[in-house]
Amino acid sequence: MRAAPRKMRETMPQTPIFSSMLGSSCSGQVQPDMGERCVDPVYQDGNIVSGSLEALIERLVPTMDYYPDAKLKSFAAKIIQLLKEWTETFPYDFQDEKSMKELKEIAHRITQCDEENGTVKKIISQMTQNLLMALSARSQYQEIKEKFRQPATDKGTILKTKPQSTQKDILSVCCDPLILAQQLTHIELERVSNIYPEDLMQIVSHMDSLDNHKCRGDVTKTYNLEAYDNWFNCLSMLVATEICRVVKKKQRTRMVEFFIDVARECFNIGNFNSMMAIISGMNLSPVARLKKTWSKVKTAKFDVLEHHMDPSSNFCNYRTALQGAAQRSQTANSNREKIVIPVFNLFIKDIYFLHKIHTNRLPNGQINFKKFWEISRQIHDFLTWKQVECPFEKDKKIQSYLLTAPIYSEEALFIASFESEGPENHMEKDSWKTLRTTLLNRA
Numbered sequence: 001m002r003a004a005p006r007k008m009r010e011t012m013p014q015t016p017i018f019s020s021m022l023g024s025s026c027s028g029q030v031q032p033d034m035g036e037r038c039v040d041p042v043y044q045d046g047n048i049v050s051g052s053l054e055a056l057i058e059r060l061v062p063t064m065d066y067y068p069d070a071k072l073k074s075f076a077a078k079i080i081q082l083l084k085e086w087t088e089t090f091p092y093d094f095q096d097e098k099s100m101k102e103l104k105e106i107a108h109r110i111t112q113c114d115e116e117n118g119t120v121k122k123i124i125s126q127m128t129q130n131l132l133m134a135l136s137a138r139s140q141y142q143e144i145k146e147k148f149r150q151p152a153t154d155k156g157t158i159l160k161t162k163p164q165s166t167q168k169d170i171l172s173v174c175c176d177p178l179i180l181a182q183q184l185t186h187i188e189l190e191r192v193s194n195i196y197p198e199d200l201m202q203i204v205s206h207m208d209s210l211d212n213h214k215c216r217g218d219v220t221k222t223y224n225l226e227a228y229d230n231w232f233n234c235l236s237m238l239v240a241t242e243i244c245r246v247v248k249k250k251q252r253t254r255m256v257e258f259f260i261d262v263a264r265e266c267f268n269i270g271n272f273n274s275m276m277a278i279i280s281g282m283n284l285s286p287v288a289r290l291k292k293t294w295s296k297v298k299t300a301k302f303d304v305l306e307h308h309m310d311p312s313s314n315f316c317n318y319r320t321a322l323q324g325a326a327q328r329s330q331t332a333n334s335n336r337e338k339i340v341i342p343v344f345n346l347f348i349k350d351i352y353f354l355h356k357i358h359t360n361r362l363p364n365g366q367i368n369f370k371k372f373w374e375i376s377r378q379i380h381d382f383l384t385w386k387q388v389e390c391p392f393e394k395d396k397k398i399q400s401y402l403l404t405a406p407i408y409s410e411e412a413l414f415i416a417s418f419e420s421e422g423p424e425n426h427m428e429k430d431s432w433k434t435l436r437t438t439l440l441n442r443a
Contacts, residue, residue, distance in 0.1 A: 181265035239281030286417035
């Protein structure tokens, strides 16, 4: 970096262009934090890994002695690029009146640099229009979703007796594991498409609001994350319901083996979230206790799936598989090979702990850019994966069943499980009687 020539200094815009964004202290001189020295940022492999706040701002803000770029128009173009990327990636940053007003003020000052041909004005006008459209679209989406949001206490349909043999089940709707895995992938990608960078950044900005790895802070800001997390739980409970509701052991065994095959197809596709949800459903206690059923199941395939999702060594096996799918996606020639849907709960945990374990500043007071680069990399990967267009044909009948089929509550699952295979010990017998009495009293 070098100081701008004297003539250029006389014509360059003054620092107040940025004062509203950086604070009142940034009017020509930056007030450094206590203990912070003005040093150049530290680079590693061409990327900034640390630097003092003063030095970082100095590279962005023009003063009487320094100008980031010798060409005024080039400087204006860079500011426009910054604003464009900001408004496209984090539109919610501008949803309040104050932020929008500051954006317009900055844009107005930038347009003054290009009064001759009006190109900058046209670009900024289009940028503002796109921002308003994005804010409107996301607001409408949230309002629609909120209308259909189930109460937190609604655990689904509780059936107090065995289902009739004529009642529809998943196999009567789709008996092909591959097709069902493809329809699950459709649903996953649709939900993932409604998660935006600002949703993920809530994990960082509201980390103290996380409870059991679920975002519970500002509902309006974390609803997309909660909705996707709820889908995982619903799929797990649906799998358990479909298994426990089957009366005959032979058919129940077939149902278990069917879901094992579906989970395997999800793994092959790269849909790890649905795969984990299915495995979680089969590992729920009401399903896991069905020993007579599991004794008839060919469990070799299930053992392989559980190996992939083994939680030991921080899910090392899963992370290896995810890395392989990510590498395949980078070199893929078709959308089918580009699909990567990570286990969302683990993805959220990674960002959460990355932010919690590593400090924002280094011991010398410099900003820890390495930490933010890593968070940015993970979010960038997720945004890349969510943009993949699903290559499978949509089957409305199958999707409707997956999204609307009755789901047993945990209590109802235990009742159905005990009715299929009776209690084996005194503890299970006592639990069975208590649950049955409780449900009958609610009727």
